[in-house]
Amino acid sequence: xxxxxxxxxxxxxxxxxxxxxxxxxxxxxxxxxxxxxxxxxxxxxxxxxxxxxxxxxxxxxxxxxxxxxxxxxxxxxxxxxxxxxxxxxxxxxxxxxxxxxxxxxxxxxxxxxxxxxxxxxx
Amino acid sequence: xxxxxxxxxxxxxxxxxxxxxxxxxxxxxxxxxxxxxxxxxxxxxxxxxxxxxxxxxxxxxxxxxxxxxxxxxxxxxxxxxxxxxxxxxxxxxxxxxxxxxxxxxxxxxxxxxxxxxxxxxx
DNA sequence: AATTTTATTCTACACTTGTAGATGAAATTT
DNA sequence: AAATTTCATCTACAAGTGTAGAATAAAATT
Numbered sequence: 001x002x003x004x005x006x007x008x009x010x011x012x013x014x015x016x017x018x019x020x021x022x023x024x025x026x027x028x029x030x031x032x033x034x035x036x037x038x039x040x041x042x043x044x045x046x047x048x049x050x051x052x053x054x055x056x057x058x059x060x061x062x063x064x065x066x067x068x069x070x071x072x073x074x075x076x077x078x079x080x081x082x083x084x085x086x087x088x089x090x091x092x093x094x095x096x097x098x099x100x101x102x103x104x105x106x107x108x109x110x111x112x113x114x115x116x117x118x119x120x121x122x
Numbered sequence: 123x124x125x126x127x128x129x130x131x132x133x134x135x136x137x138x139x140x141x142x143x144x145x146x147x148x149x150x151x152x153x154x155x156x157x158x159x160x161x162x163x164x165x166x167x168x169x170x171x172x173x174x175x176x177x178x179x180x181x182x183x184x185x186x187x188x189x190x191x192x193x194x195x196x197x198x199x200x201x202x203x204x205x206x207x208x209x210x211x212x213x214x215x216x217x218x219x220x221x222x223x224x225x226x227x228x229x230x231x232x233x234x235x236x237x238x239x240x241x242x243x244x
Numbered sequence: 245a246a247t248t249t250t251a252t253t254c255t256a257c258a259c260t261t262g263t264a265g266a267t268g269a270a271a272t273t274t
Numbered sequence: 275a276a277a278t279t280t281c282a283t284c285t286a287c288a289a290g291t292g293t294a295g296a297a298t299a300a301a302a303t304t
Contacts (some may be wrong), residue, residue, distance in 0.1 A: 004261055012205060022281060035264050040282060045261090059270045060281080073206050074221055080202075083134060084195050089218075090228035096215065097235050099196055104243050106212035107236055113219050114233050121226050126291055144251055157294050162252060164292090181300050182251080248303070253296105260291075265284105272279070 001049050003072075010042050011051060015069045019062050123171050125194075132164050133173060137191045141184050 003011055013028040014020060020028075025039055043063060046052040051072075054061040085092040102110070125133055135150040136142060142150075147161055165185060168174040173194075176183040207214040224232070 006262060008205065034262090036281070037265070037283090038263050041263075042261095044283080069206065070217075070221070073202075073217075076202065076206075077218070077221075080195075080198065083130065084191065084198075089222045089224055090231060093218065093222075093224070093228070093232050094235055095192075095195075096199070096211075096218070097232065097239065099192070100211045100215075102212055102215070102239070104240065106215070107240050107243070109212060110215050110219065111233065111236050111240070113216055114229055114236065117219065117224070118226065118229050118233070121229070128292060156292090158251070159253090159295070160293050163294080166253080167291090246304085248301100250299100250301075252299080254298100255296080256294085258292090261289080263287090265286085267282105267284080269282090270280085272277100274275105274277070 001051075003046065003049065003051060007042055007046050007049075007051070010039065011046065011065065011072075012069075014052065014063060014065050019064045021057075021060055021062055025063070123173075125168065125171065125173060129164050129168050129171075129173070132161065133168065133187065133194075134191075136174065136185060136187050141186045143179075143182055143184055147185070 010025065013025055017024055017028065022036065022039065025043075026033060026036055029039075043052060047054070051066055052063055053066045054063045056062075081087060081089055081092045085095065097110075132147065135147055139146055139150065144158065144161065147165075148155060148158055151161075165174060169176070173188055174185055175188045176185045178184075203209060203211055203214045207217065219232075
């Protein structure tokens with residue numbers, strides 16, 4: 001199951017806020033804000049898809065994510081790699097590194113991470 | 123404009139084949155194959171979206187991609203990074219490197235790429 | 245030339261998505 | 275307590291998607 005574009009946007013707000021009431025979600029949208037019923041509809045659909053839960057606090061509901069951004073994103077990425085890179089993360093990484101202009105610091109940071117990973121392998 | 127899931131799958135076949143007749147596209151699907159009219163519908167929609175063109179060869183049409191996999195994918199990725207990583211490719215790279223289990227060779231290969239990039243910076 | 249194969253367009257239909265009004269009920273403010 | 279605000283649900287509807295049958299036409303085969 002996957003989220004639609006609009007749902008994903010809302011989910012991003014929710015991940016950032018961690019827990020949020022309707023009002024907080026509304027606030028997190030820039031102008032022009034969507035109608036609050038639109039958010040409600042999205043929240044409902046996301047509950048059906050089991051991406052969002054809530055805790056009733058009196059009548060108000062405090063919503064929270066049921067999946068972490070990390071795991072959601074990992075699936076996403078895995079799909080991309082599968083579809084576009086022959087299921088080879090290395091091929092993907094090489095594409096990414098070549099096509100994205102990273103600054104020197106960024107490259108050094110990355111290099112360090114990779115070296116750490118290599119050391120762990122030993 | 124974006125391709126839908128099913129269109130993207132077809133596009134992948136087309137990228138791989140570079141140029142293809144209806145028949146070749148059908149062949150590229152695993153069992154159970156979709157109806158050929160389904161492929162036709164998709165192709166039509168993809169032409170409307172200007173992702174696919176064709177050259178008539180007698181009555182047959184030889185289809186080909188109008189956008190490269192690289193540029194299509196780059197946009198995709200840019201969107202992902204924007205939505206999920208605060209628009210920071212470096213943040214993304216670090217996440218990717220940590221979450222994906224790359225083999226030692228793959229890591230070494232990556233390291234080499236990064237070193238090349240660093241040298242180019244000088 | 246008649247038949248068969250192959251591919252295209254048209255039509256269709258159910259499902260998903262983006263968006264929001266109407267309605268109603270609980271909570272808050274006056 | 276009455277009025278107002280806040281929000282969830284229901285209903286709705288247009289656009290986009292996945293999927294494919296019917297009709298048709300050109301090409302290949304017999």
